[in-house]
Amino acid sequence: MGRTAAHHPGLNRRINYGFSTSPDVIAYHQKQGTIAIIPAEIVDARGDADPYMARYSKVQLTYATNAPAVARKLLNASQIEEALAVRERARRPKLRRHSGCP
Numbered sequence: 001m002g003r004t005a006a007h008h009p010g011l012n013r014r015i016n017y018g019f020s021t022s023p024d025v026i027a028y029h030q031k032q033g034t035i036a037i038i039p040a041e042i043v044d045a046r047g048d049a050d051p052y053m054a055r056y057s058k059v060q061l062t063y064a065t066n067a068p069a070v071a072r073k074l075l076n077a078s079q080i081e082e083a084l085a086v087r088e089r090a091r092r093p094k095l096r097r098h099s100g101c102p
Contacts, residue, residue, distance in 0.1 A: 013053055047073075048077065049073040049074045049076070049077040049079055051068055053074070053086075056070065061089065062089050062091045063091065064091055065066075067089070067090035068087075068090075070086050071084075071090075076088060
């Protein structure tokens with residue numbers, strides 16, 4: 001008599017927590033990731049900054065990791081005033097002081 005997943009508590013835990021390594025599951029997730037990336041790459045190739053900006057919330061547009069790329073896209077699309085506004089709203093990264101430093 002073959003054993004099912006119900007007989008393997010460790011297997012159930014792996015599946016429930018997303019650790020399945022089934023080739024079908026891996027292929028599904030890779031396809032979903034590709035489907036999500038393709039429209040973004042098309043928009044980027046067109047140089048349209050507005051859909052690129054729409055990826056981010058207003059708060060995310062203030063992050064020092066996102067603002068420079070968004071401002072660059074806006075500049076490339078000749079939207080200079082908008083690029084300056086994104087730059088002005090961007091948060092400056094906090095400098096961390098290490099112990100022993102003044």
